[in-house]
Amino acid sequence: MAVSQIGSYFVGQIGVRSPNSCSYDLLGLCAAKLLQESGLDVRVLEARDRVGGRTYTKRDPSYGYVDLGGSYVGPTQDRILRLAKELDLKTYVVDMGEKAVLYFEGVRQTTSDTGMYLAQLNNPLGMLDSNNIFRKTQNLAQQVPLAAPWNAPRAKEWDIMTVQEFINNECWTSSFTCNSDFVFNLLFYDLSTTGWPGVIYKVWCSPHSAAKPTRSPYCITCFTWLLGEGERRVTSATNGAQERKIVGGAMQVSEKIAALLGDRVVLSSPVLRIDQEDTVAIVTTHSGQQYRAKYVISSVPLPVLHRILFEPPLPAMKLQLVQRMAMGCIIKTNTYYRTAFWKEKGFSGEALSDIGPVSYCVDDTKPDGSHPAITGFILAGHARDVCEMSPEERKQAVCEYYAEVFQCPEFLHPVNYVEQNWMADPFSGGCFVATLGPGVLTSFGRAIRKPFGKVYFAGTETAVKWNGYMDGAVESGERAAREVLHAMGKISEDQIWQEEPPSPDVPHTPFEDDPLEKILPSVPQFLYILLALLVLLLSVLWVYLF
């Protein structure tokens, strides 16, 4: 029996080898690994000449290694942590440092925690607004069933209401509305979103920002992201999604599984077509090689799935869904310096700004202090602005950005620069994850994981938890593999979805609720309280005077 996993030519980036997950290409390899461990004969067809997909660790003696794709892991991402441990990979805690820079609308300030939005707002009413909207978002998110968000009671409404509209409806002060506008301009303008929920919240906290009204992501997407682990888990470094990186680079997860699978992984084999007959699926690659399989797992990123010609053709709903998914616009850069001089000046290397081309940057010096570097993310509109530059021109623009944001001309003299322009990557179509337009989730979302004959679909975009992360990629790959095992009668239907036990090495502790956040009134409640106090005062005065 052959189980073919296909990574079509556009799956290339996803990368590991075969059906690699839609993202981070872990999926394909994870599925193949699980199936092989169950005694099946698998083949992994990888479009690129490397495994790893949207994880991409580049190596060079001058800078050691750098993750130019997916990189961070953290508590509650128990699947990727389990897999990394099994493959004998170590993680290290990222040093976020102390002093980050926020630079919006020409106003520069430093802060010890860009995540502490409450502390950033210098307007007390704005603080109430901010607190209330985060609390309300969390509460509304509880109504969304993660595995089928289209069934949420208000799904249709939330699927066409942008987060900006939600904020405009809920907020009483302009300061918070302005802040939130910036998010959309920076990350979500015209839906070329990065799909990076962590940044959404981080940028919400920036006190000095404003932007023209624009499009933003849809509430239901936001709610679904947040519901998984909660806003603080998603946005935090310590105890959150950005806590750790994998020593040696995230692509090693794929490389090590590929080594286990040996010659069952076939590189540079983009899939051309999948023909399904009664008992067999025939997978043909660009070079004409054919694989006959009882089952196929596709880990091709959904926005580029129709690169594969299906015969019979894909069902209408799946064909329409994949046309309505688009990958985000991202260029990830690493700029190297002789010394980490910014630390001597008291900067952590972290900065958020609206001046572009970089939107968010963070220190990427190795834990032992070697290869001092800053990782800079060029996102959405800024990525479009510079995507036609040469890498040399982008390097210059990035260095000028650092010099300006940190007010430090030493940044103009890097010793090295590497980048990955995911926008131009034909095998993944973009990064980090796919985004959906208005109404798409509720109208077409049901088709996302639906198998088609002998073909099953993986990809971090199909994950229920940590959707869009490496952990979601592992979840989806293993789920698809268990769907195949169920179809073969080897496991029961209720074994397809499995809970993951908590990682013993990277424990997660619940975030302590700040009692203040729970009891602080919203702006209208505050005004009612004021009014009640006024009435009370007047009553007392009335009694006292008459």
Add this chain to the structure above:
Amino acid sequence: MAVSQIGSYFVGQIGVRSPNSCSYDLLGLCAAKLLQESGLDVRVLEARDRVGGRTYTKRDPSYGYVDLGGSYVGPTQDRILRLAKELDLKTYVVDMGEKAVLYFEGVRQTTSDTGMYLAQLNNPLGMLDSNNIFRKTQNLAQQVPLAAPWNAPRAKEWDIMTVQEFINNECWTSSFTCNSDFVFNLLFYDLSTTGWPGVIYKVWCSPHSAAKPTRSPYCITCFTWLLGEGERRVTSATNGAQERKIVGGAMQVSEKIAALLGDRVVLSSPVLRIDQEDTVAIVTTHSGQQYRAKYVISSVPLPVLHRILFEPPLPAMKLQLVQRMAMGCIIKTNTYYRTAFWKEKGFSGEALSDIGPVSYCVDDTKPDGSHPAITGFILAGHARDVCEMSPEERKQAVCEYYAEVFQCPEFLHPVNYVEQNWMADPFSGGCFVATLGPGVLTSFGRAIRKPFGKVYFAGTETAVKWNGYMDGAVESGERAAREVLHAMGKISEDQIWQEEPPSPDVPHTPFEDDPLEKILPSVPQFLYILLALLVLLLSVLWVYLF
């Protein structure tokens, strides 16, 4: 010298043969025809086993022929009219009849002109609102440069403002707002639009309709459509886009060009990849056949363009644009009856309704009275609802719809039924045209016609006039062919875009302005006038009394 035109496998629907235009597949053949007439050696690679793409004329002795794809032509569509005449094809005037049915929210009424929105509104203020918004839309549209709508002064704003938001801002009465809501629910819900501007305006006119707030198309798209020829040209039958059909079917345009090109048209040859070297582009088909060409014209519909693997890869902006374009959801049906009994009952066969599955239907009896039939369009959300039914089930649902809408049980007994589910069509991805999400046009639109090396891009989606129509397909195919001629030094740059002389056989007359439409005040103007009259009256009374 070889000029290859490619119709990738997904281009199939587009249809004619080669680079066929993105839509109506005329493009590819038109380009090939023009290039061959200029003395070049061309090859047309057509993905399907037929030419014609999104025009698709099905033939059978039981019903003669039927256009299951693009069909209508009309005055000012001078390019397709010129081409049809050159190919010795005739057109006939569609008989729209007299009595159409409007059936919304359970209220059925008949009307002599579904396009006469002014006559339909039984609320005088609503009529002022309606008149004002149509007038204002036309005026704003004048600010949009057709060839580069992203350069309009308020492009960014209009590209994220939905038509619904525009109407909500501009309208004072709920009756018109309700009417317009219906459009979005029917045609544009969650952007699964049909891209059919004619219907937008037709449905705007329906007096009894309402829908939950939802997403709608973006103003700039609407303005661009309208600017081409004006709202009445787009929506009208007589003197408008729905005036005529081609005798024998629209696909004949492609078939006749294919006959002229002979064995230069290669059917069933979906393109797999395009490799560009210094002086040559190598086009490889799925079957491994290779064509070496100096230039290539792609008429693959843009939403499915990344089915072709480009080496070097497509530029970032083009790759991102095509991910953000999606084809509409449409199932076109023709139901045949023994007699045109509806005409005996005084119905034209035209109806608009919100009950589904059909949204709009119209008589399709042949001009000689043979093969009595109703054409029914199943659109957007309704198409999603029934796309997983069997054709037999859909036939039943369509007949029940006609019986209900026309209150006439004879519709339950058809003698024949044919349909084309474009939603499931892998070569075109859908119909009629591609739609764009919020902000996409201004952010990525510039890439739409931009050549990539030796590859030029056609498709009705790239047309400046009659974008989305067969005429736009011809325009884009001929423009792309002239771009190639210019690149070869055979014509100058200013010869690329050519004005088309008016068709002598299908003359267009200007629509007469109804003076009332010009002078009727808007609702606020009307209220000001009332107020002024009141002040005047009070002044007179004051003078008279004191």
